[in-house]
Amino acid sequence: MVVDRNATVAVHLVVLTVLDDELVALVLIEGRNRLVLPGGPVLDDEDLLGAAERELWDLTGLEASRVHVEQLATYGLPPRVTVAYLAVVPGAAAELITDTDGAADADDVVDEYDDDGGADDEAPEAEWLPVDELLSSPDSLAFDHHRILGDGVERARCKLEYSPLATAFCPDEFTIGDLRRVYQAVWDTALDPRNFHRKVSGTADFLVETGRITAGESGRPARLYRRGDVDRLHPSLQRPG
Amino acid sequence: MVVDRNATVAVHLVVLTVLDDELVALVLIEGRNRLVLPGGPVLDDEDLLGAAERELWDLTGLEASRVHVEQLATYGLPPRVTVAYLAVVPGAAAELITDTDGAADADDVVDEYDDDGGADDEAPEAEWLPVDELLSSPDSLAFDHHRILGDGVERARCKLEYSPLATAFCPDEFTIGDLRRVYQAVWDTALDPRNFHRKVSGTADFLVETGRITAGESGRPARLYRRGDVDRLHPSLQRPG
DNA sequence: GCAAAAGTGTTTAGCTTACACCCATGT
C-alpha cells in the first residue's frame, strides 16, 4: 500500500460570457488547430481557488471580486489531477480582451500549461469561441477538456434556474432585457419578454432598482437594475422545453 | 514560479443512509471525542473514484455497483488536497454494520486515514450518527470535515428534488411509503402521503412496478417498485417550506 | 370491529402561458 506523494495538482478554467447574444468560452489556441482550456499548476503559496483566480487574471486582467468563480469538479488519474473551475465574466469586460487581442498585445496572455506533449515557449493565443460549436465537435478540444467544458456549461445552464448566476454575465447595472438575452443565449431558447419581465421582477431580492434608466438606444428607455443579495431564487425560473 | 510537485491527494467520504426515519452519516471515532469522516490516500494504481469506492468497501463491504457514489468537491491547500465523495447506501445494508459493530467484530472496519496528528495503529470505530446532531455542533468533526459533511448533505437534499437519488437509500424493491420516509428524513419535513403517492407515480420512469406487494405488515399491503432508468425527474418534486 | 397504512377522487388556490394592449423613445 504505497502512498502516492508525487501528485501534480493543476487548475483549469471554463470561462464563459455572452457576446452578441451568443454563449462563448475562452480557449487557448496552441497551434495546429490544437485548442485547450486555460489553466496551469497550483503554486506553492496558493490555495486552489487562488490559483484559478490568478490564471483568470493572467488571461483577462479581471479582478476576482468582479468575476463569479466556483469549483466544478476534479478530473484525472493521480499523479496528475486537475481541479476545474467555472468562471463567468460580463460580456462588456470580455470584449476588451478580444479588442486588445486583435491589437497585437496578446503577449500578456501567457499560460504555463503543464503539458504531456512538447510544449514550446510560444505564448498561446486566447480567443472566445461559441460553446455550441466547441461542444458539437468532440475532438475540438485536447485532453478531456471537451468533457470539462460540457460539465461547466451544464452547470451554468442549471444554475440560471435557481441562482442569480445570470447577473454575473451582466455589467454592474443592467436592464431586464439584458438579463433576458443572457438567459436566451445560455439556454439557447426564446423567452417571452413580457412574462420574463414579470417573473424576474417578482422574484424576491433578485434585482434591485438603481433609479436610473437607459438612454440613447432604440425603443423606450429601460430601468437599470443591480443584482440583489440572494444566492437562491424564490421562486426559481423554469427552462422551457 | 515553482511548481508544487509534492502534492498528496486523498479522498474522503460523506456516507449517508436513513435509519429509523433519521438521516445518519458514517463517522470514525478516533478516541478522545475526535470524529472524522472516513477516507484515505489515493493509491498508485487507482483513479479518484476507485479510491473512494475502495474506502467504502473497506468500511461497509458494499460493492460499488450497489451504492450511489458521486464526487462532491475538492478541498484543501496544496500540497494537501482531498477530493470528497458523497455515497448513499440503503438503510437495510447499513444496519448490518451497526449490528456487527455491537457484536464486537468491528475489527474489519479499518481505515488507513492519513493524519497530521499522531495516528497510532488503533483501528478507529465506525458509527452512524444523526446528521442534524453533527451539523448543529460545528466542532464535532475534526479538520474541515464539518464543512464537507454540510456540503454533502446539502447536495443530497437538492438532488432529491430533481434526481432519483432517494432510491439509493432504499433496497432493490421498495414501496412508495418507504420512498416517502426517505424524503421526509433527508428533508426533515412532513409530506402528505396521498399527494406524494400521486406525484411520484406520475413522474415518468421514476419507478417501475415489480408486480409484487408487501405482506405481514400493519395496514394495507403496498405495491413494490424498483427504480426506473432516468437520472432526471420530470416533473421534479418540490421541497415544502 | 378497529387501527393502520395504501391508494383514489375532488375541490380550490396559485401559478404559468399566451397574447392584447399601452408607453416612451429614436429616426
Place this chain on the structure above:
DNA sequence: ACATGGGTGTAAGCTAAACACTTTTGC
C-alpha cells in the same frame, strides 16, 4: 408617423395543496 423595445393587464389552462373517502390488511 412609424419602428423598436419596455412594461402592464387579463383570461385560459395547468399544477399543487388540502382533505374526504374507499381499500385491504393485522390484531
